[in-house]
Amino acid sequence: MxxxxxxxxxxxxxxxxxxxxxxxxxxxxxxxxxxxxxxxxxxxxxxxxxxxxxxxxxxxxxxxxxxxxxxxxxxxxxxxxxxxxxxxxxxxxxxxxxxxxxxxxxxxxxxxxxLEKVIEGIRILNTSLDLNELLKKIFQIALNVIPAGDAGVFRIFDAETNLLVPLTTVGLPDEYIHYKTRIGESTSGQVFIDGIPRIHHSKQEILMDRINISKENWSFAENIDIARAMITVPVSLGDTRIGTMTILQFSKKKKFTERDLDLLQSFSPQVAIAYNNAKLYKEAHTRLNKVTQLSNELEEKNKLLQQRINVHDTLTQLSLNNKGIKAIIYEINRMLGMPVGYVDFLDSEFYPRNQNQKKFSIDNISNLISIHKNTPAFIGMFNQDYYFYPIIVGTALLGCIIITLYHPLSSMDTITIEQSGSVLALELAKKISMTEIHYKKVQEYFNQLLENHDHKTMIAKGLKFNLEFSTYTFVVLCEIPDLFEAFEIEARIQRLLSKIKKEFPKNNKLIFGFHNKVTLMFSVPDTKHIKGIIHLIKMIIAEKDRYDKNDIRIGLGTPYKEIKNIVKSYNEANKSLSFLINRNKFGLMRYEEIGVNRFFLNQPIQEIEEFTEEIFSHLRSDKLQNKDLEKTLMIYISSNKSAIETAKTLHIHINTLYQRLRKIEELLNISFNNPEDMLKIQLTCHLRETFG
Known part of the structure; x- marks a missing residue:
């Protein structure tokens, strides 16, 4: 007053x-x-x-x-x-x-x-490094000194977008922060480009100064209140213009004066300093954070590296000392402090024994791993969380570490598991190599049996392989298709060998694997044992194991009483395998089951195909585009020349069938009533059905 x-x-x-x-x-x-x-x-x-x-x-x-x-x-x-x-x-x-x-x-x-307010604005520059907080305080002081103003906005120039972007607002709606202007656009854009402060005393003056305004901003401006008056000044840092500062009037009735303009310009350097200080602080803080983060990362990596070395050295030492998988799993349990199990897919064994097989089966585990695409996975089962870590070499699944989780895995735990997987993979590879050395010796002995005529010497050598010759001896050949990479084939052969050993633990046998084949030689006292062996082999084929299901061919040679006939049984087993391969079939084939087809086993498939094609090609012509006549002939012969059964199978009228048969006789120049013609046709149909 x-x-x-x-x-x-x-x-x-x-x-x-x-x-x-x-x-x-x-x-x-x-x-x-x-x-x-x-x-x-x-x-x-x-x-x-x-x-x-x-x-x-x-x-x-x-x-x-x-x-x-x-x-x-x-x-x-x-x-x-x-x-x-x-x-x-x-x-x-x-x-x-x-x-x-x-x-x-x-x-x-x-x-x-x-003056006190201006000094206060300078003083607060040292009170905080929060840019938004500083700018709001400066604007509040400016609005106290310039009582005609209601609101304020500081726009900063963004070099990337080439736009003046609202950085801080006071007394304006939140959406105003999206009101960005180009250089030269509207009042702020003009002040920024020429550095000349501007006062507008009315809405009309403000609207008149909206030049070069974009469609987006025009639409935005139509949806917000237009100020009654405003002052805009440039903000520069040294010789570099960094933005603009604006005070707006919406409800107050006092007019802006030249003195208000001077006062606002006095706040402009403070805004520039505040912005620059905050920017420098942010850059320094970011650099410091990066240095700290890098230091922490290096320290963490060093710890993990040391952990990796410790785990690798401990487990590798167990492997080098031939302590076996059981000792390695026990040590992993100690390191993790959680129950750790391991399943060996080569031997279908669990470690520790009788622990995991109570909850999991081999098939169950392999299916779970397959669902997760052979990658480590967290799996919840039986109201408990587990971590499955498969051991894979190439594409071959050799085993799986199963961890019962009592707490989340740390980085150290993960390192321990990864190193454990590497050592177990080496242990399994060593196991396969040792097995291969043994089988190579067995194979050499078997080849000597096939070639050597000194039977007494061979019988004596057989004792080294726990083989005693009985009355009947025969050979069984098992083959897995050569469709996989080398290590996958090795793994499949190892699994097959493991199954056979478990099914025939006490039988008098010789067994070895080579590449994609397993060779077995059984020696039994009488024929009743032969039936039991064949039954068990069929059981192995029938197992629903996803690795070996429907991809095994087994050929059996005839049992013979004398050791000299082993080579004969081996050749018969080979012929049985050839028969399955030629027919593209899987399963078990005994030599005696081949029947008349054994006469064609040594005949090249191409010659058989050429022979059958010579006959069936006459049933095709430009006028006969389909294979109705071929199909009719095959069904007619397989039904033992029964017209009624053939017509029923083809779903045609009996008269239509007779017309087709007459057409076939005419094209092939044969008669179904001529025995020689019938023998030729029956043989052709049999070869077509059997070989291709």
């Missing part, structure tokens, strides 16, 4: 009985500051500004005398006397001086307050 005591005393002395009112401010916003009497407040009419030669102006209206005094920035003092008053020049100059002292005293306080 202004102190008008000296002025009031002067007026009371000079005009004891005349009521008066003192109004201060600008015309649109005058305030009643002092009065005497009981007259109602009467807002003064517009008073002309003082000219250069006078300090005051007069106006008499409706028995009221108005005296107006104008100071800087269009600030006026209007004294209303409710009577016609005649002032002498000395008295009015005295009154003018009193109001001048009052005005400059108050304006000095206001400027000091402005």
């Amino acid at each position: 202004l102190n008008l005591t000296s002025i009031e005393k002067f007026l009371e002395i000079k005009f004891k009985n005349v009521p008066y009112q003192v109004w201060l401010g600008k015309h649109s916003m005058m305030e009643l500051c002092s009065f005497s009497g009981h007259e109602p407040a009467i807002y003064p009419p517009p008073m002309p500004l003082n000219d250069k030669d006078t300090n005051y102006t007069f106006l008499q209206q409706n028995k009221i005398t108005y005296i107006g005094m104008t100071f800087e920035d269009s600030f006026q003092v209007i004294v209303c006397f409710f009577d016609r008053i005649i002032f002498n020049e000395f008295e009015f100059d005295h009154l003018y001086l009193l109001f001048s002292v009052l005005y400059y005293k108050e304006i000095s306080k206001f400027k000091n307050n402005e």
